[in-house]
Amino acid sequence: MTLRDWSDAKGETTLEADVVVVGSGPGGAAIARTLSEGGLRVLVLEEGPARPRFRPNLAHTQRFHMQENGAVVAQSLQSFVPIAAGRGVGGGSLINSAICWRTPDYVLEKWTKALGVPHFGPTPMSAIFDELEELLQIAETPEAIAGENNKIIVRGAKALGLPGGFLRRNTPHCSGCGLCNLGCPTGGKASVDRNLIPLARAAGAIVQGDVRIEELIFEHDAVVGVVGVVRHPETRVEVGRLTARAPKVVLSAGAIGTPRLIAQAGAAGRLGPAVGQGLHLHPGNAVVGLCDHDVTMWRGATQAAWFEDPDLPGVLPHTLQAEPGVVLMMFGKVGVEAKALMPLLPKMCGAVVMISDKGSGTVSARSDGRSAVTYDFAPNDVERIKAGMVRTADVLLAGGAREVTAPVRGMGLHRDSKSFAANLADKTIRDFGLYAAHPMATCRMGTDPETSVIGPDGQAHRASGLYIADASVFPTALGVNPQLTTMAVATVIGRQILG
Numbered sequence: 001m002t003l004r005d006w007s008d009a010k011g012e013t014t015l016e017a018d019v020v021v022v023g024s025g026p027g028g029a030a031i032a033r034t035l036s037e038g039g040l041r042v043l044v045l046e047e048g049p050a051r052p053r054f055r056p057n058l059a060h061t062q063r064f065h066m067q068e069n070g071a072v073v074a075q076s077l078q079s080f081v082p083i084a085a086g087r088g089v090g091g092g093s094l095i096n097s098a099i100c101w102r103t104p105d106y107v108l109e110k111w112t113k114a115l116g117v118p119h120f121g122p123t124p125m126s127a128i129f130d131e132l133e134e135l136l137q138i139a140e141t142p143e144a145i146a147g148e149n150n151k152i153i154v155r156g157a158k159a160l161g162l163p164g165g166f167l168r169r170n171t172p173h174c175s176g177c178g179l180c181n182l183g184c185p186t187g188g189k190a191s192v193d194r195n196l197i198p199l200a201r202a203a204g205a206i207v208q209g210d211v212r213i214e215e216l217i218f219e220h221d222a223v224v225g226v227v228g229v230v231r232h233p234e235t236r237v238e239v240g241r242l243t244a245r246a247p248k249v250v251l252s253a254g255a256i257g258t259p260r261l262i263a264q265a266g267a268a269g270r271l272g273p274a275v276g277q278g279l280h281l282h283p284g285n286a287v288v289g290l291c292d293h294d295v296t297m298w299r300g301a302t303q304a305a306w307f308e309d310p311d312l313p314g315v316l317p318h319t320l321q322a323e324p325g326v327v328l329m330m331f332g333k334v335g336v337e338a339k340a341l342m343p344l345l346p347k348m349c350g351a352v353v354m355i356s357d358k359g360s361g362t363v364s365a366r367s368d369g370r371s372a373v374t375y376d377f378a379p380n381d382v383e384r385i386k387a388g389m390v391r392t393a394d395v396l397l398a399g400g401a402r403e404v405t406a407p408v409r410g411m412g413l414h415r416d417s418k419s420f421a422a423n424l425a426d427k428t429i430r431d432f433g434l435y436a437a438h439p440m441a442t443c444r445m446g447t448d449p450e451t452s453v454i455g456p457d458g459q460a461h462r463a464s465g466l467y468i469a470d471a472s473v474f475p476t477a478l479g480v481n482p483q484l485t486t487m488a489v490a491t492v493i494g495r496q497i498l499g
């Protein structure tokens with residue numbers, strides 16, 4: 001039996017499959033494709049909408065396509081970091097910026113050593129990246145659609161002799177409208193609902209939206225199914241309950257969603273002390289430049305340029321793409337201050353400075369089912385963000401900005417990076433306007449059940465039949481944007497399940 005959509009789910013429904021996959025982002029889509037092409041009957045259950053409901057409007061995007069309505073926040077005594085996570089069939093790929101990096105070799109080598117297995121090594125992973133890059137039509141962003149905001153970074157990096165350029169992205173038909181983070185309006189982005197999910201469906205997978213899983217069914221030490229609530233996509237009123245039974249259950253609800261689900265299901269103690277521990281975020285801050293010419297930073301390919309400074313390993317600056325409302329929010333401007341800033345908005349350019357973080361946090365669930373997230377910065381991380389911001393100020397100035405500033409309390413405008421650095425020097429993390437979109441490593445893969453949740457084969461150490469395949473399984477932070485790694489790791493886990 002299948003459900004056509006939520007309206008078929010009145011009362012209690014029970015479905016059966018060989019494998020149930022919870023979540024349909026890059027991880028869920030990749031493992032669903034792998035397992036269904038391998039001949040298994042796969043049922044994918046996704047909390048968000050079955051089909052994209054994009055509108056170029058942030059509030060609408062938050063309501064339909066962001067987990068917890070865009071209000072996931074990591075809190076600690078030091079700081080407050082909003083975390084973006086996507087929702088819907090396609091998960092984060094629906095609203096992400098489409099940047100596609102392969103996992104750096106040094107990260108894969110570290111994983112291989114820690115896991116003691118060869119399949120996450122640079123050579124086998126390289127073959128999987130080749131395959132995924134072809135399926136997702138990943139290519140360098142053409143200059144013709146890049147827009148001035150990206151070009152300033154490329155020009156600046158070149159002028160300073162720093163490595164950098166236009167980013168590789170999964171946007172084969174991009175027109176450069178700059179709306180990726182609200183959902184691509186033209187189908188120009190090859191999000192996973194346009195490739196891996198259709199491939200899974202073509203091989204027989206069933207994909208149901210509007211189902212939020214809340215319970216895991218245990219029989220002795222094995223997980224044999226899940227139970228969830230089917231909700232009306234508009235009102236979110238419960239219309240029914242769904243039980244899905246399968247000898248194998250894969251959690252792909254993301255690095256926030258997977259530990260949140262395990263905690264909500266009351267299974268965190270059972271699956272071991274590492275559930276929800278070790279959250280990495282790739283946190284960072286932005287640098288904004290003010291130019292004499294028009295840039296309109298909200299147009300052009302979203303986040304399509306990068307550079308690096310070899311003296312700052314693990315610091316990865318790339319384009320900041322922000323619409324006017326977001327810029328006003330970043331700088332905390334309202335009333336007459338907002339009015340004064342308005343004429344300057346088209347002249348702004350920007351870059352975000354993201355770091356491979358040593359700081360870490362935790363994810364669990366509140367009684368209402370929302371996530372409870374903490375995060376503590378490592379002191380050196382803050383200094384690395386600052387150093388990256390200073391170098392980014394140099395790049396924006398070299399690329400065409402007249403002055404630079406940052407969403408940091410009391411920063412002001414600076415004509416050179418020396419005075420920018422001097423102003424930044426005594427700022428603490430409490431002064432920063434922080435943001436993160438790369439939660440990861442909260443249900444790690446490893447060999448020790450005390451410090452990891454799943455083994456190198458993807459199966460939980462303490463529950464047979466339960467697998468995890470999403471960004472939560474990374475054994476460390478990545479240092480690069482994670483969607484391609486998530487797909488590759490999930491593909492490897494899927495192939496191990498197939499044997």
Ligand SMILES: Cc1cc2nc3c(=O)[nH]c(=O)nc-3n(C[C@H](O)[C@H](O)[C@H](O)COP(=O)(O)OP(=O)(O)OC[C@H]3O[C@@H](n4cnc5c(N)ncnc54)[C@H](O)[C@@H]3O)c2cc1C
Nearest residue numbers: 023025027047091092096097098099213254257470471483
């Ligand atoms: C605004 C933004 C920009 C980004 N830009 C980039 C970028 O340019 N490049 C890049 O590499 N990465 C980017 N990322 C990060 C990238 O999208 C994520 O790392 C990636 O999506 C993680 O994949 P995942 O499968 O682990 O989880 P997700 O993509 O988060 O998918 C998890 C899915 O599970 C569903 N779910 C959660 N809980 C439940 C439940 N209980 N029951 C049923 N379903 C559930 C969610 O609705 C979601 O659809 C960005 C992210 C955001 C939000």
